[in-house]
Every structure is written in structure tokens, then in C-alpha cells.
Amino acid sequence: MRDDAAYYIDGPVPETQAPSGEPKPWGKTDVVGSRRPRVDGYERVSGTAVYPSDVVLPGMLYGAILRCPHAHAQVRSVDATAAREMPGVVAVVTGDSPEGKDLHWAYGGMLTKLFDPHCRHEGEVVAAVAAETPYQARDALKTILVDYEVLPFVADERRALDPGAPKIHDGGNQVGETATYERGDVEKGFAEADFVVERSFRTECELHTPLELHGCVARWDGDQLTIWESTQGVYGVQRGVARVLGLPLAKVRVIGHYVGGGFGSKLQPSKHSVIAAVLAKQAARPVKLFISREETFLCVGNRPPANMTVKAGVTKDGKLTAIHFTGLGTGGAYPAGGTSLMDWLARDLYTCPNVKTETTDVYVNAGPARPMRAPGHPQGSWALEQVMDELAETIGICGLDLRLKNIPTVSQTRGGQPFTTTGLAECIHQGAKAFGWEEGYHRDPGDGPVRRGVGMAACLWIAGAGGPPATVLVKLFADGSVNLNMGASDIGTGTKSVMAMVVAEELGVDPDGIQIEHADTGTTQFATPSGGSKTIPTEAPTVRRAALAVKEQLFEMAAEQLEVDPGELVLEEGRVVSTRDRSKSLGVTEVQTLQRRGLIVGVGYRGDNPEGKVVNPFGAQFCEVEVDMRTGEVRLLRFVAAHDSGRVMNRLTFDNQVFGGVVMGIGLAATEMRILDRNATGKMVNANWHDYKIPTMLDVPPDMESVPFDRPDPEANPSGAKGLGEPATIPTAAAIANAVFHATGVRLTDTPINPMQMCRLLAERAKEA
Numbered sequence: 186m187r188d189d190a191a192y193y194i195d196g197p198v199p200e201t202q203a204p205s206g207e208p209k210p211w212g213k214t215d216v217v218g219s220r221r222p223r224v225d226g227y228e229r230v231s232g233t234a235v236y237p238s239d240v241v242l243p244g245m246l247y248g249a250i251l252r253c254p255h256a257h258a259q260v261r262s263v264d265a266t267a268a269r270e271m272p273g274v275v276a277v278v279t280g281d282s283p284e285g286k287d288l289h290w291a292y293g294g295m296l297t298k299l300f301d302p303h304c305r306h307e308g309e310v311v312a313a314v315a316a317e318t319p320y321q322a323r324d325a326l327k328t329i330l331v332d333y334e335v336l337p338f339v340a341d342e343r344r345a346l347d348p349g350a351p352k353i354h355d356g357g358n359q360v361g362e363t364a365t366y367e368r369g370d371v372e373k374g375f376a377e378a379d380f381v382v383e384r385s386f387r388t389e390c391e392l393h394t395p396l397e398l399h400g401c402v403a404r405w406d407g408d409q410l411t412i413w414e415s416t417q418g419v420y421g422v423q424r425g426v427a428r429v430l431g432l433p434l435a436k437v438r439v440i441g442h443y444v445g446g447g448f449g450s451k452l453q454p455s456k457h458s459v460i461a462a463v464l465a466k467q468a469a470r471p472v473k474l475f476i477s478r479e480e481t482f483l484c485v486g487n488r489p490p491a492n493m494t495v496k497a498g499v500t501k502d503g504k505l506t507a508i509h510f511t512g513l514g515t516g517g518a519y520p521a522g523g524t525s526l527m528d529w530l531a532r533d534l535y536t537c538p539n540v541k542t543e544t545t546d547v548y549v550n551a552g553p554a555r556p557m558r559a560p561g562h563p564q565g566s567w568a569l570e571q572v573m574d575e576l577a578e579t580i581g582i583c584g585l586d587l588r589l590k591n592i593p594t595v596s597q598t599r600g601g602q603p604f605t606t607t608g609l610a611e612c613i614h615q616g617a618k619a620f621g622w623e624e625g626y627h628r629d630p631g632d633g634p635v636r637r638g639v640g641m642a643a644c645l646w647i648a649g650a651g652g653p654p655a656t657v658l659v660k661l662f663a664d665g666s667v668n669l670n671m672g673a674s675d676i677g678t679g680t681k682s683v684m685a686m687v688v689a690e691e692l693g694v695d696p697d698g699i700q701i702e703h704a705d706t707g708t709t710q711f712a713t714p715s716g717g718s719k720t721i722p723t724e725a726p727t728v729r730r731a732a733l734a735v736k737e738q739l740f741e742m743a744a745e746q747l748e749v750d751p752g753e754l755v756l757e758e759g760r761v762v763s764t765r766d767r768s769k770s771l772g773v774t775e776v777q778t779l780q781r782r783g784l785i786v787g788v789g790y791r792g793d794n795p796e797g798k799v800v801n802p803f804g805a806q807f808c809e810v811e812v813d814m815r816t817g818e819v820r821l822l823r824f825v826a827a828h829d830s831g832r833v834m835n836r837l838t839f840d841n842q843v844f845g846g847v848v849m850g851i852g853l854a855a856t857e858m859r860i861l862d863r864n865a866t867g868k869m870v871n872a873n874w875h876d877y878k879i880p881t882m883l884d885v886p887p888d889m890e891s892v893p894f895d896r897p898d899p900e901a902n903p904s905g906a907k908g909l910g911e912p913a914t915i916p917t918a919a920a921i922a923n924a925v926f927h928a929t930g931v932r933l934t935d936t937p938i939n940p941m942q943m944c945r946l947l948a949e950r951a952k953e954a
């Protein structure tokens with residue numbers, strides 16, 4: 186370990202000035218940082234919370250979408266005559282019908298028809314109906330006659346650029362040019378290295394599969410459209426739907442008070458929302474359109490598969506000299522960031538003067554990718570963090586020490602701008618201590634049938650700074666109670682609870698007593714979609730400013746009445762008190778101007794991020810595994826996750842995010858994969874929750890510990906918090922792979938680490954030995 190470790194663990198919080206015009210960083214906090222249950226916990230568990238899928242309106246119809254059953258096909262004709270005559274059917278839309286023929290849909294910069302006759306993946310929309318019941322709607326779909334010309338397909342991105350591979354778009358199957366990043370000179374770096382390791386890896390495609398399906402209820406009142414949508418961002422859906430239908434934003438209201446999970450798949454608008462609106466218009470009745478579980482596997486995003494080769498060089502005293510990363514990925518049938526950020530950790534996680542990355546994104550006949558919890562990062566981590574372990578092994582030190590020798594203080598890939606705070610070394614030290622790393626690492630796995638090993642991996646997350654724009658209102662009523670109005674969605678992470686705690690910290694009210702309005706374009710303030718692990722660092726400072734704006738006005742009113750200077754007033758347990766003369770005080774309800782006006786409105790805007798600096802969260806995770814050498818079963822025994830996300834806002838929701846992230850990382854490592862029939866049909870063969878294996882309680886370790894490195898980042902923003910939701914899932918899979926190697930000597934280059942693969946690798950290794 187580094188000998189300055191003690192400083193990092195126990196050293197003082199650096200004295201840093203808040204940027205001018207910003208509120209001062211909090212000193213000791215009373216509410217923020219405590220462990221508090223969700224403010225809407227009762228509503229969520231009792232079923233009284235109305236999720237979009239719970240919305241039922243008078244006269245409501247049910248919509249359903251007919252989807253292309255082929256991986257690649259051209260629609261020659263659609264005949265929906267019989268569907269229009271089916272019992273209960275009220276509205277039908279196809280690519281030829283007046284309602285459907287002029288609708289377009291943009292994938293990135295690529296404009297297609299919304300009902301595009303060129304179906305480039307299984308699950309493309311072909312037609313839709315609305316009927317009195319969901320069953321009548323699905324029955325009607327079966328009567329629609331579609332003449333498909335079935336086309337040859339390519340379902341494997343490793344074959345997409347083969348000569349003769351079926352072309353998915355006119356320009357061929359490569360998305361743009363190969364993206365290249367380069368600093369220094371890798372060839373020179375490899376020449377300077379004492380050891381070089383090169384290895385290829387692959388992570389399989391994962392699906393988000395949130396508990397609540399994707400969907401909405403759409404209703405027209407004259408020319409005003411209202412959509413109740415299960416989404417991570419109501420303003421994004423508003424913009425997307427308005428654009429496709431050619432409506433002013435003011436005519437589209439999107440409400441999403443609750444969302445049953447999204448993980449990135451509900452960051453952006455989907456076709457079903459437009460289709461629901463079109464059907465509702467045609468029927469002149471509200472339409473509920475939630476897609477089925479099977480449909481979610483095909484068309485609302487995935488974490489794309491990644492094929493990666495990492496070549497890295499190191500000196501014998503543990504300094505990285507060069508990293509060369511090459512990647513091949515696919516965003517499916519449309520431009521969707523198939524290689525997005527897979528090389529980021531290779532570029533920025535460790536100090537290394539010579540880095541080159543080359544990533545190639547191709548089209549295949551499969552559903553488009555969407556961001557999924559830390560896009561690209563868990564994939565890149567799987568490759569880089571295993572190579573780090575291998576390098577450490579090669580030079581005879583432990584992987585933890587190699588990482589500590591290469592801790593970055595600046596973002597090398599962003600022109601060497603310093604990080605505001607870099608808690609990476611601290612996370613490694615504190616996590617190792619909580620885990621008992623030294624003991625575990627030096628324990629002999631033995632040669633019995635069941636072997637134990639430990640592994641670790643570290644991470645940073647490219648984002649997590651948050652930033653403008655955001656607007657929030659806080660209202661203080663005459664009786665001292667409070668209303669909080671923000672447009673950001675609480676996607677299940679506890680956003681509402683944390684924001685209530687921020688208001689409570691400033692205004693001294695009970696967080697559970699605050700009325701919270703959120704995620705409704707008609708009534709709440711502008712917010713960008715909740716994603717990128719930016720919701721707390723974006724919204725918490727904004728909420729804090731709004732609460733401070735309330736306090737400032739309250740003090741002005743009270744100062745006038747008390748005939749004191751507003752600057753000497755503080756708020757203590759619901760009373761405005763003069764710090765100069767404590768006999769001068771007023772209860773909030775005794776402030777006459779407030780009583781007369783009825784309420785105070787405080788407006789908060791999100792300020793800018795610090796100039797010339799980078800705000801990123803860091804983390805390190807440690808695990809212990811047990812491998813049964815006879816059956817290939819890997820059992821996870823323990824996990825310690827140490828994360829630097831700046832200030833811990835709510836210890837309970839913080840830990841929840843960490844455990845959730847680890848569990849999703851276990852899914853990537855050990856159980857999850859989309860299986861496409863690459864040879865015969867190109868179709869997904871496990872598009873259901875039975876055959877697509879999400880980790881269950883039996884797959885997660887009984888012993889999971891969250892070790893927050895709870896140091897506020899005073900420069901990041903006036904809450905001191907950085908993002909957490911995504912970093913928590915980045916290093917998990919690699920840590921597991923490293924632990925399996927420690928236990929067995931087997932390197933896992935491909936996910937998932939299931940018994941089938943383990944048995945094969947163990948047999949190969951036994952043969953070699």
C-alpha cells in the first residue's frame with residue numbers, strides 16, 4: 186500500500202472556496218446524510234401510488250402493436266380490412282392508412298418512417314389497433330394480413346462486415362468511421378514496458394427488463410394531448426411526441442408521477458407513445474398502450490454486446506506505459522451508440538501516457554441499443570480490469586497495489602483537466618480494509634473440489650456531475666408547511682426523498698410533511714431526464730437554492746417586523762431568531778407579511794459547474810467467490826462496494842443504489858445474455874423472463890456491504906454530491922472474474938460465467954496441466 190494512505194483515509198477535508206455567487210457548502214448537517222426511508226415508501230408498497238400502468242380513464246380503449254416477426258423483411262402489403270370488423274375494434278393504423286403514412290421517426294440523425302416497410306429487426310412496428318379490451322386488440326392483430334418478403338439477415342456483429350453480409354442500410358453495415366482516440370505513442374510505450382499483456386474479451390448483450398413495462402395512456406381534450414407515460418423524463422417525451430405529430434409543446438402534456446424502473450431504457454421517447462396518441466385521436470377516446478414483456482426484449486433497448494482487445498504494458502515497478510484498446514460493437518439496426526463509451530475506462534481510469542483506442546460500430550438485424558446503467562463502462566471494465574490483474578500477476582504484485590500506483594488526479598482524456606475530487610485511492614484502501622483484502626488475497630485457494638478466491642476492480646464514471654438546466658420551486662405556506670415542485674422523475678432511486686431532505690435541512694421542516702409535485706410538464710418545472718447518475722447533483726443544488734430563496738424572503742419579512750437586519754436572522758425549529766439579540770424572534774406563522782400574502786415562492790436554478798475541472802465519481806469493489814471444480818458452479822460469498830460519490834445525501838438510498846448496482850453487475854457477469862438464433866432465423870430465442878436469466882436472491886451474496894467514502898465535493902455543486910447509480914454497477918463483473926481467476930487460475934474472457942462455460946474452461950485447464 187502507498188505510505189501516504191493514512192492521509193487519504195483520515196486527512197482533513199480540503200479547504201476549498203465555493204465559486205462566487207454559490208451558497209456556502211453545508212457544515213454539519215442535521216437531516217442530509219442521515220438514514221431515512223422513502224418519503225413515498227408507504228404509497229409504493231401499499232399500492233396507492235398510481236404508476237402510469239395503473240391509470241384507468243373513463244371510456245378508455247386498449248392498444249396493441251403488430252410487430253414484424255422476422256429479423257429482416259420488406260413489407261409488400263398490409264391488409265387490415267378484417268381487423269376493422271373485429272369485435273370491439275375502434276381504431277386501426279398502418280403504414281398505408283391516412284393516420285400512419287406521414288409519420289416519421291428519427292434514430293439519431295437517421296430519419297425513417299414510423300411504420301417503415303423495411304423492417305430491419307424483429308419487432309419493428311407494422312400496424313396497431315385499439316379495442317374495448319386488451320384481448321380484443323390482440324385478437325384483431327392476428328387478422329391483419331401482412332405480405333412480407335423475408336430478407337437474409339445478419340445477427341452477429343462479428344459477421345456484419347463480412348463480404349456478402351446482408352446490407353441493413355444503403356451505405357452498408359458500418360456506422361460511420363472507426364472512432365479513434367490517441368494520446369502519446371503506444372508503440373513507444375510498449376517498447377518502454379517490461380511486460381506486455383494482450384487479451385480479447387466479450388460481454389454479451391443484456392436487456393434492461395424493468396419491472397414496469399414500457400407504455401402510456403393517451404387522451405385528447407380537443408387539440409390538447411395528455412400522456413401518462415412510464416418514463417425517466419417527461420420533458421423528453423413531450424418534445425419527442427410533439428415533434429413527430431407536429432404539435433406545439435404547449436399542446437402536449439406528459440405526466441409520469443411514478444416509474445417502475447427504466448435503467449436507461451426509458452430515457453428517450455418510444456414509438457408506442459405516438460401510436461397511442463394517433464389511435465386515441467382516431468377513436469376520440471383515451472387509449473392505453475403498454476407493450477408486452479416479450480416486446481420489451483425486442484424493441485426498447487439493450488446493453489449491446491462488446492468485443493474488446495486490450496494490450497497493455499507495464500514497467501517492473503508497476504507503472505503503466507501504454508494501453509491499446511480495440512472494440513467492435515453494435516447498436517442493432519439503427520445508429521444507437523453500439524460502441525458508446527466502451528473505451529472510456531481505458532482512456533481515463535489510470536494514469537498512462539500512451540493510449541490508443543479504436544472502436545467500430547456496425548449494424549445488425551436486432552433491436553436498437555439504448556443507454557443502460559453506465560453505458561459502455563461495465564463492458565470496458567470487464568476487459569481492462571482483468572488485464573490490470575494479469576499485469577499485476579506478471580510483475581508479482583497484487584492487483585490492488587498496481588491500481589494504487591496508477592491513480593489519476595487529472596482527466597487525461599479531457600486535456601488534463603483536474604478532477605475536483607478523486608476518491609479512487611480512498612475507495613481502494615477503505616474497501617480493502619472493510620473486506621479484509623490482505624488476508625483473503627494471501628489465503629491459498631487449496632486444491633480441493635471447492636476453492637475460494639478474492640477479486641477486486643476499480644472504476645470511475647464519465648459523468649455524474651449533473652449541471653444546468655434545472656428549475657425548481659419551493660413554496661412556504663402561511664402555516665409553515667411546504668410544497669416542492671420539480672420536473673425531475675424519481676426513477677426509483679429515492680430522488681424525492683433526498684430532495685425533501687434538502688428542503689428540510691434549509692427550512693427546518695419534517696421531510697415527510699413536504700408535499701412533492703414532480704414529473705408533469707403541465708405543472709412542474711423543467712428538468713432533463715433522470716439518467717447519467719446526474720439527478721441528485723443536478724436537482725439537489727437547485728432545490729437547495731429554491732429553499733434558500735424562500736428563507737431569504739422570509740428573513741426580509743421578519744426583519745422588517747422585528748426591526749433587525751435580515752443578515753442576523755437564522756431559522757431554528759420553526760422560529761426566525763436574531764443571533765444578536767435572541768429575545769427577538771418570531772414563529773413562521775407570526776410573520777405578518779407571510780400571513781397576508783399567503784405564501785412565499787422560492788425559485789432555484791442550477792448554477793454552472795466549475796470551469797476547467799472534471800467532476801466524476803469513483804469506486805472499488807471487492808468480492809469473494811467459491812468455485813465448485815466438479816460442477817463449475819460459482820457462488821458469490823461476499824461483496825464490499827466502496828464508492829466516492831461525494832456527500833452521502835441519504836445513507837439508506839445510497840446503500841440501496843450500491844446494492845442494486847452490484848446485483849445488476851452480477852447479472853452481466855454470471856447470468857444474463859440475449860440469445861439470437863444466428864443461423865436459421867435471426868430471432869431472439871429467450872425473449873421472456875423464464876429463459877432470460879436475471880439474478881435472483883439465490884444468486885446474490887448473502888453478505889453485501891456498502892462503504893461510502895463520504896467526503897463532500899465542495900467544488901462540484903452546492904450539495905457536495907456526485908452521481909452514484911451507475912458507478913455502482915461498473916466494476917462488479919470484473920471483480921467477480923478476478924476472484925474466479927484467483928480461486929481457479931482460469932481467466933474468463935467471455936460473459937456469462939455460467940456452469941457450462943466454467944466446466945469447459947476447467948476441463949481445458951486440467952488438460953493443460
Ligand code: MOS
Pocket residue numbers: 417447448449450452556557558559560715716717718
Ligand atoms: Mo441511465 S443509462 O443514464 O438511465
